[in-house]
Amino acid sequence: MKIGDILKWILLVWMVAVIVASFFYVHPAEGFIGESSRIVFFHVPTAWVSVLAFLISCITSVMYLRRRDPIDDVRASVSAGLGLLFCFLATVTGAVFARIMWNAYWNWDPRQTSITILLLIYAAYFALRGAIADPERRATLSAVYAILAFVTVPFLVFVVPRIYWSLHPDTIINTRGANEFDSRYTQVLMASLAGFTGLFVWLYTVGSRVEAIRLRRRQEVL
Amino acid sequence: MSDLLGLALVTLIIWVGLFAYVYRVDRKVRRLEES
Numbered sequence: 446m447k448i449g450d451i452l453k454w455i456l457l458v459w460m461v462a463v464i465v466a467s468f469f470y471v472h473p474a475e476g477f478i479g480e481s482s483r484i485v486f487f488h489v490p491t492a493w494v495s496v497l498a499f500l501i502s503c504i505t506s507v508m509y510l511r512r513r514d515p516i517d518d519v520r521a522s523v524s525a526g527l528g529l530l531f532c533f534l535a536t537v538t539g540a541v542f543a544r545i546m547w548n549a550y551w552n553w554d555p556r557q558t559s560i561t562i563l564l565l566i567y568a569a570y571f572a573l574r575g576a577i578a579d580p581e582r583r584a585t586l587s588a589v590y591a592i593l594a595f596v597t598v599p600f601l602v603f604v605v606p607r608i609y610w611s612l613h614p615d616t617i618i619n620t621r622g623a624n625e626f627d628s629r630y631t632q633v634l635m636a637s638l639a640g641f642t643g644l645f646v647w648l649y650t651v652g653s654r655v656e657a658i659r660l661r662r663r664q665e666v667l
Numbered sequence: 668m669s670d671l672l673g674l675a676l677v678t679l680i681i682w683v684g685l686f687a688y689v690y691r692v693d694r695k696v697r698r699l700e701e702s
Contacts, residue, residue, distance in 0.1 A: 447691065453686075453690065456686075457686050460682050460686075461679065461682065461683075464675060464678050464679050465675065465679075468671055468672075468674065468675040468678075469671075480670075480671060480674075482682070488677075529674075557671055604668075606695060647689065647693075648689065651689060651692055651693050651696060654696045654700065655692070658696065658699050
């Protein structure tokens, strides 16, 4: 068995443990309705992975502009796609939490508004890719767009929601600079963040390999 | 308690299903790379 296969099985067991712990190891947090506080173990990691994916998309786009290697373009596109998927999952889990806490899925809260703008920015990345037929031109323009798009990420994820008053509960990185989470919550959240990061790395690797095979076959046909 | 158990089970099923799907794709990709 190769090391990669062992890591995949470790990820399976790790995430099973995270899921069991998030439902049975921690108690519902004070000030939250019912069991709604448990959603933090899935909402925060999906948001974190989307930021990570957008960062990798930006880095691989810079690499494409420097080396002009089509594989960098493929990696940037796969990463942006995963970022968009995890960003959507963060929005959905946030909306479920909002429904339980504030009786409405959508409140146009600063965080909900900024994540919607982020979703639209990265959806436009794929609209741009779909609109250009020439592969080289598509890769160049998409790379420039991905770099510019990432400039907005720190503002939309970290700055804007902290400037305006928000219904959103205090995050682990709060303005007081202190972790005020219960120790069990911190343990499970960190484990979940590690598991989701592992899942992202795996999905990114598989996605990039699939697209690399597709690219190779397309080049063979031409 | 039963609601919590149900939610945990659904989450576990989604995770194991996702894992099985990605694992299958991963193996298929490896075969394609080797061929």
